[in-house]
Amino acid sequence: MNSKSIIKGRGAQLNVHNRFFELSHEQRDDFLEFCHKEGEEPDKNKTLYLPVFPKTIVNKVKSPDVGMAYSMNMYQGCEHGCIYCYARNSHEFWGYSAGLDFERRILVKKDASKLLEALLKKKSWKAQTIVMSGNTDCYQPAEKDYKITRQCLEVFLKYKHPVAIITKNALILRDLDILKALAKDNLISVNISITSLCEKTRRILEPRTATSKKRLETVKILSENGIPVNVMLAPIIPSINSHEILPLAKAVSEVGALNIAHTIVRLNGAIGEIFTDWIRKTLPDRAEKVLHQIENCHGGSLNNSRYGTRMHGEGNIAKQINDLVKLAKLKYFKNKAMPHLNTTLYKEFKDGQLSLFK
Known part of the structure; x- marks a missing residue:
């Protein structure tokens, strides 16, 4: 593909139709030709941060x-x-496309920490681990300025409530002080996503994430400070990073990870169209091979939504991948395990110092 036609710094290369909208938007060739003649950019490729105010968090x-x-x-x-992110589909519920809009229209929940504290103060709430980034990364670039994740961690620490984090950004180290304080009472676990040791692969799959080297350093620093780390080899994509399972497992074990987990890529909803467009433009020499191998893992489709099989797939290729992960765990994580987080302290700290006088 001509590098000039690639939208730099982005995964998706188009905005797909929002399934909830009757009307659709497209960039016509005559418009692109007009912009070319006038020396104008048809797309500014800027990120917009838009405040939203949900009632719950x-x-x-x-x-x-x-x-x-x-x-x-x-x-x-x-x-x-x-490019593979399952969370893209959720952007359609907010009125945007799962493609470029997902990367360039970032909705910011500035009141998140207040909503969290209100929940933790409820008499009916009982301590259970809450995972930050169940959908989108809590340490994505916006966090550098907004610091909402840090504010929420301060709330978890205040109430001695267990919390887990999923991220692929080294920005998490900014909050090492709070993470160490949580770890003293076994209230924190961190899941770092590392999909490749090859920087070229990382760059095309995950264009605005921390480098693979930086993520390994992050695992090392967290582990050295007593913060338990699980590394997510997710997703495994046949013929893109599937050959890296054992080297990845070895590398993350050596820097202190206590466990690995994995999924096999599945392209549900709009992601199938987005990924197919991307790989045919970015890796045209192996596009069809990769797409067919993904289909092989999901019964002939790019996606399988059945609980129990959707994460790890089925068929020969999926079995090979799953067997390699089992081997990696036996070889590099035999005497390691992630701890169960502490849920016993929250009740005492729920009402603050008032509980001491009851």
Whole structure:
């Protein structure tokens, strides 16, 4: 593909139709030709940060195979731009496209910490681990300025409530002081996503994320400071990063990770069209091979939504991937395990010092 036609710094290369809208928007060739003749950019490719004010911030997770009971997201949309991201589809509920809009229209929940504290103060609430970034990354670039994730961590620390984090951004180290304080009472676990050791692969899959080297350094620093880290080899994409499972497992074990988890890529909803367009433009020499191998993992489709099989797939290629992960765990994580977080302190701190006088 001609590099001039690639939208730099973005994963998606188009805005797909929002399934909830009757009308659609498209860029016509005559408009692009007009912009070319006039020396104008047809697309400014700028990120917009838009404040939103939801009434709640913590969501009950009903899916039985995602490994969490509650999640919260400080941002909707994610500037990291990971081409495979399952969260893209959720942007349609906000009136945007799952394609470029997901990366360039970031909805910011400035009141997140207040909403969280209101929940934790409720008499009916009982301590269960809340996962930050169940949908979009809480340490995406917007967090550098807004600091909403840090504010929420301060609330978790105040109430001694367990929290888990999923991220692929080294910005998490900014909050090492709070993470260490939470770790003293076994109230924190961190999940770092690392999909490749190859920087070229990382750059095209996840254009605005921390480098692979930086993520390994992040795992090392967190681990050295007593913060338990699970590394997510997710997603595994056949013929893109599937050959890296053992090297990845070895590398993250050596820097202190206590466990690895994985999923096999599935292209649900609008992501199938977005990913197909992207790979045919970005990796045209192997596009059809990769797409067919993904289909092989999901019964002939790019997506399988059945609980129990959708995450790890089925068929020969999926079996090879899953067997490699099992081997990696036996080889590099035999005597390691992530701890269960502490839920016993929250009740004492729920009402602050008032509980001491009851």
